[in-house]
Amino acid sequence: MILFLVFATLMAANPSTSTSSGPTEVRRNMLYQTWHVHAVNGLSNNKILLIHCKSRDDDLGERNLTAGNEFQWKFKTNVFGTTLFWCFMASRSDHVHAKFNVFLDNEDLFYRCNWKNCIWIAKDDGIYLKNIPEGYDEFRFAWERGIGFTIV
Secondary structure (H helix, E strand, O other), X not given: OHHHHHHHHHHHHOHHHOOOOOHHHHHHOHHHOOEEEEEEEOOOOOOOEEEEEEEOOOEEEEEXXXXXXXXXXXXXXXXXXXXXXXXXXXXXXXXXEEEEEEEOOOHHHHHHOOOOEEEEEEEOOEEEEEEOOOOEEEEEEEOXXXXXXXXX
């Protein structure tokens, strides 16, 4: 009986012995994987994209990305499932900006990021998230107009 209890405990504690490989199983192992967030300048006409990303604990600084370039970082989620990163993006030449969450505990986001890579793309009409499993760029946020924006 004791041997059975030890075996059952080991099976429950070791996710790799499970036959499930769906999102729920991957979600259980999120603490052990590294997430990557990419912010890509997909603007036309060689426009510069200003980007400033941060979390509660980390300010990743301001960047000016030339067309076709990206800024990326990696991290592991916290134990409580409250990891949050947000970004401010702006095209000064077009007088537009957007502020939005690029990573938070959200299973729909995890799915689109293929459970490891969130790729955000600034385009002329707004901000897109690459839906990796379905293979297309999904429109998420429209640009806000105005020249009176401030860096967060």
